[in-house]
Amino acid sequence: GQNIDQPTEMTATEGAIVQINCTYQTSGFNGLFWYQQHAGEAPTFLSYNVLDGLEEKGRFSSFLSRSKGYSYLLLKELQMKDSASYLCAVTPGGSYIPTFGRGTSLIVHP
């Protein structure tokens, strides 16, 4: 089976930096995704990591360590609109079917 853990809820202040962690245990590894989901809406793709290291895309960055089964999503210069749920999803080796974590609800306050 697969196990993906991420914190249930986090709060942060507008303008600050927040790091959302995701740890996973899978049979092999074929990629890790982060999605953003605003309340009442569909998830949307944020980032993809398949090799170790940091992927940067504007205010958002995602890091992967395959040996540690660990990833984080880093959000800089937080804005109120970043209040959303952030979903970590991992695809096991030899598969194209990802498994999702339960998501981290991020609340950004003024």
Next chain:
Amino acid sequence: DAGITQSPRHKVTETGTPVTLRCHQTENHRYMYWYRQDPGHGLRLIHYSYGVKDTDKGEVSDGYSVSRSKTEDFLLTLESATSSQTSVYFCAISDPGVKNIQYFGAGTRLSVL
């Protein structure tokens, strides 16, 4: 935005009735998925398809069936709806040749009374 349409967007039905949800894509993506999302559980995979007439079960497939007779359409059927199937249902598509990023439909909110 990826061309994915779910219908209906909202549905209220009674226990024991059959329900069919439709997912239609215009992207010609090979993979299609049905998820349900419930508070505290995140997104859980019901069934997926990797081609026309090729489908497989996900982790919560009991009580659901699917069909894919055309690349564009993936149907989810609840043969006899139960209150435990009250949920928000999302369809997704992906193409393994493009990092397998999933694109989601807007969702269907289903209430079984």
